[in-house]
Amino acid sequence: MATIFANDFQDMPYWWEAAPRQPLTHSDLPRTVDVAVIGSGYTGLNAALQTARGGRSTLVLEKDLTGYGCSSRNGGQAGTSYKPKFDRLAKRFGEQTALLMVQEGHRALAYLKHLIAEEQLDCDWNPCGRFIGVHSKGAFDKMAREYAKTPQEIAFEYHMVPKSEQSSEIGSDLFKGGCVLPAHGSIHPGKYHLELLNRVIDAGAMVADLCPVKSIERRSDSFRLQTDRGTVDATDVVLATNGYTDQQFAWHDQRILPIGSFQIATEVLSEDLIAALIPKTRVISDTRLIGNYFRLSPDYKRLLFGGRVTFTEASSTSGSETLYKQMVTVYPQLADIKVAYAWVGYVAYTTDISPHLGVQDNLYYAMGYCGSGITLSSYFGMKVGQKVLGSSEGNTALDGLPFKPWPKIIKFPGVLSSVTRLARVAESMGF
Numbered sequence: 337m338a339t340i341f342a343n344d345f346q347d348m349p350y351w352w353e354a355a356p357r358q359p360l361t362h363s364d365l366p367r368t369v370d371v372a373v374i375g376s377g378y379t380g381l382n383a384a385l386q387t388a389r390g391g392r393s394t395l396v397l398e399k400d401l402t403g404y405g406c407s408s409r410n411g412g413q414a415g416t417s418y419k420p421k422f423d424r425l426a427k428r429f430g431e432q433t434a435l436l437m438v439q440e441g442h443r444a445l446a447y448l449k450h451l452i453a454e455e456q457l458d459c460d461w462n463p464c465g466r467f468i469g470v471h472s473k474g475a476f477d478k479m480a481r482e483y484a485k486t487p488q489e490i491a492f493e494y495h496m497v498p499k500s501e502q503s504s505e506i507g508s509d510l511f512k513g514g515c516v517l518p519a520h521g522s523i524h525p526g527k528y529h530l531e532l533l534n535r536v537i538d539a540g541a542m543v544a545d546l547c548p549v550k551s552i553e554r555r556s557d558s559f560r561l562q563t564d565r566g567t568v569d570a571t572d573v574v575l576a577t578n579g580y581t582d583q584q585f586a587w588h589d590q591r592i593l594p595i596g597s598f599q600i601a602t603e604v605l606s607e608d609l610i611a612a613l614i615p616k617t618r619v620i621s622d623t624r625l626i627g628n629y630f631r632l633s634p635d636y637k638r639l640l641f642g643g644r645v646t647f648t649e650a651s652s653t654s655g656s657e658t659l660y661k662q663m664v665t666v667y668p669q670l671a672d673i674k675v676a677y678a679w680v681g682y683v684a685y686t687t688d689i690s691p692h693l694g695v696q697d698n699l700y701y702a703m704g705y706c707g708s709g710i711t712l713s714s715y716f717g718m719k720v721g722q723k724v725l726g727s728s729e730g731n732t733a734l735d736g737l738p739f740k741p742w743p744k745i746i747k748f749p750g751v752l753s754s755v756t757r758l759a760r761v762a763e764s765m766g767f
């Protein structure tokens with residue numbers, strides 16, 4: 337079989353071309369700080385921006401190069417992102433609380449748009465809207481019914497697109513119609529991350545890359561963090577490690593299931609082909625549990641195609657074969673097109689498909705965005721920073737939401753086959 341990979345194929349995120357991950361200049365770590373933030377993704381940086389601007393000496397510690405986790409690897413599709421359904425939340429928490437919880441997703445998208453505009457973040461923000469494709473007429477009717485009965489307090493702009501009009505949205509016959517959410521948009525995730533990093537440094541925070549936190553010890557009125565570059569005492573600590581949470585953070589690790597999310601970027605395509613694939617340059621996703629998400633590159637030259645290929649370990653290149661087949665199923669016209677970039681990152685699933693934030697044993701945290709966290713991690717990172725400052729502005733509708741551990745049988749790979757594991761995860765989350 338002919339290779340799917342281009343001659344100049346690169347096993348790295350496409351985003352790193354325009355926003356490379358570069359080592360920072362190293363200086364000695366401070367002995368003491370007011371706030372240590374563990375993890376330099378969107379959660380950590382948004383928290384650090386608050387604490388540094390709030391007058392607290394702030395140190396961001398990153399295991400790898402900055403933004404090495406999901407925050408420089410994602411699909412760049414920005415939406416309201418809060419996944420639990422209103423009906424289920426209302427049954428469990430009552431209608432009023434459920435409305436407030438769902439509204440957090442709306443606030444998260446508004447916050448991201450505001451942040452980009454206010455801070456003048458050069459990150460290719462495109463208010464392009466989203467098309468969500470469905471795979472059957474029944475799914476189309478169900479979606480239309482569900483959207484129509486959305487309570488006014490959490491209503492959002494949308495319009496249904498029947499199969500007969502679908503070609504104006506996507507050059508594919510796979511879907512049986514779908515809907516458009518005009519408020520959603522796209523960013524260049526790597527540029528967004530670097531711009532945020534610069535704002536955090538400008539705010540006076542110190543950022544230390546290649547500096548994993550090995551352990552945390554609770555002392556009477558502070559924490560002692562052990563790193564390869566010495567110990568740091570911090571009055572407050574924010575854990576912002578999401579799908580990259582290590583076992584030394586046992587309480588959080590038990591509650592986070594890391595799942596590989598894969599992406600490929602095609603070689604440069606002709607202008608005609610690009611115009612036919614996604615005529616309105618929208619971001620696209622579907623409604624399947626293991627679905628796909630795709631979009632054009634910000635320069636409108638490539639298709640970027642992603643999905644959750646497997647629940648077991650896979651390399652970016654082995655994952656690409658599966659993803660490539662999925663891409664050609666959506667777009668048979670891409671059958672001869674080569675893959676120029678492939679990469680994988682680890683998203684963080686929680687048992688209730690909701691993010692969680694708060695304080696556990698005096699340690700602040702925000703995590704668990706379940707694969708859809710550009711807006712949520714930015715917003716909840718900002719909120720957790722406000723919590724550290726002791727501001728009531730940091731209160732959210734998700735405060736106090738029980739954060740349950742995953743059953744051991746799901747948490748440990750290899751115990752179950754990937755298919756059984758997937759079924760158990762889906763069952764556990766109520767799909």
Ligand SMILES: Cc1cc2nc3c(=O)[nH]c(=O)nc-3n(C[C@H](O)[C@H](O)[C@H](O)COP(=O)(O)OP(=O)(O)OC[C@H]3O[C@@H](n4cnc5c(N)ncnc54)[C@H](O)[C@@H]3O)c2cc1C
Pocket residue numbers: 374375376377378379380397398399400402403404405406407408409410411412413414415417547548549550576577578579580581582597598599629642679680681682683702703705706707708709710711713
């Ligand atoms: C392929 C892919 C596609 C995605 N597509 C989308 C999308 O289109 N839209 C969307 O909304 N979301 C998407 N996401 C999800 C989104 O990227 C994440 O939800 C978001 O970036 C999470 O940010 P974070 O800061 O919480 O975590 P991360 O960005 O993962 O950062 C965690 C950081 O913690 C560091 N760390 C871990 N342990 C330690 C330690 N001991 N010491 C120091 N540092 C440590 C890690 O190295 C890492 O850099 C995607 C994710 C992936 C992987």
